[in-house]
Amino acid sequence: MNCHTSKKYLYLFREGELSKTEKAALTRHLKDCNTCRMFAEKTQGFEYYLNSLQSFEPQLTNPEKLTEEIMQNIPDNGKKRVIKSTRLFGTLIVRVAASILIIIQVAMYVYQKSFINHSVLSLNNNNQTTRSQNHDRQNLNAECVEQTKTILLDIFGDAGITLRHSTFAFTKNLSPGEIESYAVQICACSSEIEKLRDKEQKKLFLTNLINKEMTLKF
Amino acid sequence: MRKDTGKNIQPDTALIGSCIKKDRTAFKQLVTMYQQYAYNLAFKILLEEEDAKDVVQETFIRIWNHIDNYRKEILFTTWMYRIVTNLCYDKLKSFKRKNHVSLHDAAGQGINLTNETEHNADSAENHEMIKQIRRLSRGLTTKQRMVFILRDIQGHSVKEVSEVLNMSEGAVKTNLYLARMFIREEFYKSENTGRIVR
Numbered sequence: 001m002n003c004h005t006s007k008k009y010l011y012l013f014r015e016g017e018l019s020k021t022e023k024a025a026l027t028r029h030l031k032d033c034n035t036c037r038m039f040a041e042k043t044q045g046f047e048y049y050l051n052s053l054q055s056f057e058p059q060l061t062n063p064e065k066l067t068e069e070i071m072q073n074i075p076d077n078g079k080k081r082v083i084k085s086t087r088l089f090g091t092l093i094v095r096v097a098a099s100i101l102i103i104i105q106v107a108m109y110v111y112q113k114s115f116i117n118h119s120v121l122s123l124n125n126n127n128q129t130t131r132s133q134n135h136d137r138q139n140l141n142a143e144c145v146e147q148t149k150t151i152l153l154d155i156f157g158d159a160g161i162t163l164r165h166s167t168f169a170f171t172k173n174l175s176p177g178e179i180e181s182y183a184v185q186i187c188a189c190s191s192e193i194e195k196l197r198d199k200e201q202k203k204l205f206l207t208n209l210i211n212k213e214m215t216l217k218f
Numbered sequence: 219m220r221k222d223t224g225k226n227i228q229p230d231t232a233l234i235g236s237c238i239k240k241d242r243t244a245f246k247q248l249v250t251m252y253q254q255y256a257y258n259l260a261f262k263i264l265l266e267e268e269d270a271k272d273v274v275q276e277t278f279i280r281i282w283n284h285i286d287n288y289r290k291e292i293l294f295t296t297w298m299y300r301i302v303t304n305l306c307y308d309k310l311k312s313f314k315r316k317n318h319v320s321l322h323d324a325a326g327q328g329i330n331l332t333n334e335t336e337h338n339a340d341s342a343e344n345h346e347m348i349k350q351i352r353r354l355s356r357g358l359t360t361k362q363r364m365v366f367i368l369r370d371i372q373g374h375s376v377k378e379v380s381e382v383l384n385m386s387e388g389a390v391k392t393n394l395y396l397a398r399m400f401i402r403e404e405f406y407k408s409e410n411t412g413r414i415v416r
Contacts (some may be wrong), residue, residue, distance in 0.1 A: 011395065011398075015376065015391075042406075043402075046402050046405055046406075049405060050370050050398075053347065053350075053351065053370060053371045054370070054371060054372075054373050055347075056262065056347040056348075056351070056371060057258065058257070058258055058261040058262065058270075059254070060253065060254055060257050060271075061267075063250075063253060063254060066253055066257075066271060066274065066275070067246065067249050067250055067253060069275060070249050070253070070274070070275050070278045070279070071242065071245075071246055071249070073275060073279055074242075074245065074278070074279055074282045075279075075282070075283070
């Protein structure tokens with residue numbers, strides 16, 4: 001007998017499934033083989049331990065109560081009933097509470113998301129409006145500058161005053177915004193200028209206006 | 219050592235007959251006679267008092283609903299244990315699905331037992347036993363654990379285990395062999411670290 005068979009026989013021995021011949025063979029092998037003998041001794045300790053586990057006898061704390069619960073839960077006329085268990089009830093409460101919490105969370109999330117979207121939208125709209133207004137204003141100012149140039153050219157016959165004005169603006173480091181503000185003021189007076197019949201009167205009016213503005217400004 | 223697993227106390231034909239006729243008094247008598255046996259096995263498998271009680275309740279409801287399917291060729295206790303083990307098997311599977319940190323696993327990680335379980339473990343010896351079974355069997359597959367508990371802790375014969383679990387005797391022996399191998403290793407490891415108190 002080899003050691004592998006010996007271990008197998010030891011297992012079968014515990015199960016009471018060894019024949020007399022096999023038992024004798026095992027005994028002979030254990031006498032001769034030190035390793036298997038030590039294994040068998042060790043196994044015996046384990047067998048003893050396994051046997052000791054059989055003394056484990058969990059007892060019902062209140063059998064009458066359990067009997068009553070079972071009798072309450074069995075159906076009357078063969079109809080199946082759901083077990084009434086405190087644990088199941090507890091689970092139900094937890095499930096309901098969890099569902100409510102989830103609904104609240106989802107509602108809050110949706111509300112927050114819509115609020116954020118709304119805010120972002122408003123902000124975008126505001127920005128767009130501001131940008132649009134700025135754009136309009138820039139366009140208007142540019143138009144005013146162009147209109148002023150036309151008025152000046154028309155009245156003075158050349159771009160001299162325009163050039164002077166521009167040179168002056170340039171030398172005085174006038175910003176485009178400041179030039180625009182002059183132009184806007186000239187444009188504002190365009191209807192008054194048009195009313196004047198005489199070109200010389202127009203010249204005088206504009207010269208006064210420009211000088212006055214320049215005096216005020218610088 | 220072979221312990222009382224209820225197989226020597228079988229209900230007589232008259233009692234079963236009354237239960238088939240849906241006689242509640244007779245059925246109550248049946249429950250009183252066998253609930254402790256059912257609880258004993260359910261607790262050994264699940265190691266949780268409330269879970270074991272739930273299984274016992276469900277077992278007797280099933281018995282009530284299907285007692286007309288009971289065949290006299292097998293012992294009543296074998297039939298009852300089959301229902302108990304099936305329900306326990308389902309419970310263990312559902313624990314795994316829910317990633318339930320059962321005390322089986324917790325015991326191996328040094329987590330203390332709850333008071334709920336302690337009050338059932340009516341003696342310090344039982345308490346210690348529960349801890350040891352948890353520790354030793356936590357690496358077994360569900361089938362191996364069932365076989366190990368029925369054979370080595372509950373004390374059924376291989377034939378009875380095969381009947382209860384509805385598997386061949388060969389399959390029982392194989393599962394038992396693997397379970398014992400694993401538990402023996404765990405036992406020696408624990409013995410070396412002084413965790414097993416014999």
